[in-house]
Amino acid sequence: MFDRDKKGVSVIDAYIKVNNLSFFRGDRAIYEDVSLTIPRGKVTAVMGPSGTGKTTLLRLIAAQLAPDTGTVFVDGQDVHKLSRSELYKVRKKMGMLFQSGALFSDMSVAENIAFPMEEHTKLNAKDIARIVSEKLHSVGLRGAAKLMPAELSGGMARRVALARAVALDPELVMYDEPFTGQDPISKGVLVKLIRQLNDTAKITSVLVSHDVEESLSIADHVCILAGGRVIAEGSAEEIRASDNPEVRQFLNGEPDGPVPFHYPEDDANGCVELTVGANKNGAVQ
Numbered sequence: 698m699f700d701r702d703k704k705g706v707s708v709i710d711a712y713i714k715v716n717n718l719s720f721f722r723g724d725r726a727i728y729e730d731v732s733l734t735i736p737r738g739k740v741t742a743v744m745g746p747s748g749t750g751k752t753t754l755l756r757l758i759a760a761q762l763a764p765d766t767g768t769v770f771v772d773g774q775d776v777h778k779l780s781r782s783e784l785y786k787v788r789k790k791m792g793m794l795f796q797s798g799a800l801f802s803d804m805s806v807a808e809n810i811a812f813p814m815e816e817h818t819k820l821n822a823k824d825i826a827r828i829v830s831e832k833l834h835s836v837g838l839r840g841a842a843k844l845m846p847a848e849l850s851g852g853m854a855r856r857v858a859l860a861r862a863v864a865l866d867p868e869l870v871m872y873d874e875p876f877t878g879q880d881p882i883s884k885g886v887l888v889k890l891i892r893q894l895n896d897t898a899k900i901t902s903v904l905v906s907h908d909v910e911e912s913l914s915i916a917d918h919v920c921i922l923a924g925g926r927v928i929a930e931g932s933a934e935e936i937r938a939s940d941n942p943e944v945r946q947f948l949n950g951e952p953d954g955p956v957p958f959h960y961p962e963d964d965a966n967g968c969v970e971l972t973v974g975a976n977k978n979g980a981v982q
């Protein structure tokens with residue numbers, strides 16, 4: 698699947714390169730010395746147990762968070778060394794569909810998709826209307842242009858958000874849990890759309906998801922994170938065939954195994970102290 702050099706060794710043309718990244722929340726290491734590659738023009742699925750740091754990784758890539766050590770290169774640029782204006786240019790190449798990425802409820806579907814173009818480009822109204830129509834067509838919703846978000850099903854809303862995420866023709870699109878709360882049919886539609894958008898617009902896609910089957914079905918490259926480390930990286934076939942017990946536990950959804958289920962406990966955050974409901978004498982009711 699990847700290009701090969703003269704000796705037949707596979708070489709990855711990296712769009713994103715994460716090198717020896719460490720990132721802490723307080724004393725807790727979310728990442729320790731992590732390196733990984735996101736290949737250009739492919740769909741990469743980043744998977745791992747809840748709370749592992751997948752969203753954090755996307756935010757580090759978008760330079761919304763800064764690493765404690767290590768570097769993140771996006772299209773050859775160290776994003777944490779850029780000036781504000783340089784970072785602004787790099788971010789314009791990124792489309793993001795975050796978990797919380799709700800539509801603006803007081804704007805129609807068309808206005809939602811037009812919004813990034815009105816904010817970030819000098820395109821005239823006619824061109825914006827044409828692009829909105831194209832983007833809506835690409836997600837199969839041209840007939841929904843005038844609807845308000847409250848009139849959409851959950852699956853339709855996700856597709857409109859997708860159209861908005863690609864409104865500026867990004868080189869990179871990062872999807873954070875795009876399938877959450879979707880029924881199997883909507884999941885199938887989204888899977889197809891993510892693949893189609895990636896291939897027709899030659900986008901680099903990063904997909905963060907818990908949905909193992911959906912992710913493996915479209916991913917060219919898979920990266921599994923657990924316990925602050927990359928526990929496996931490779932093609933979907935390689936991951937499916939892995940005999941690494943941590944990978945097997947994750948793919949099979951087993952609660953017991955080498956990947957811990959419990960959030961690490963410490964005195965600062967782990968002690969349950971409730972004052973709610975305490976009466977004047979301190980008795981909890």
Ligand SMILES: Nc1ncnc2c1ncn2[C@@H]1O[C@H](COP(=O)(O)OP(=O)(O)OP(=O)(O)O)[C@@H](O)[C@H]1O
Pocket residue numbers: 722727745746747748749750751752753754
């Ligand atoms: N703003 C914050 N302040 C402190 N800790 C945070 C903050 N945001 C996230 N964390 C912690 O960082 C860890 C990684 O969070 P993150 O959201 O990246 O995980 P995730 O793998 O995306 O989880 P999920 O799959 O459940 O969405 C979690 O343990 C979380 O408690």
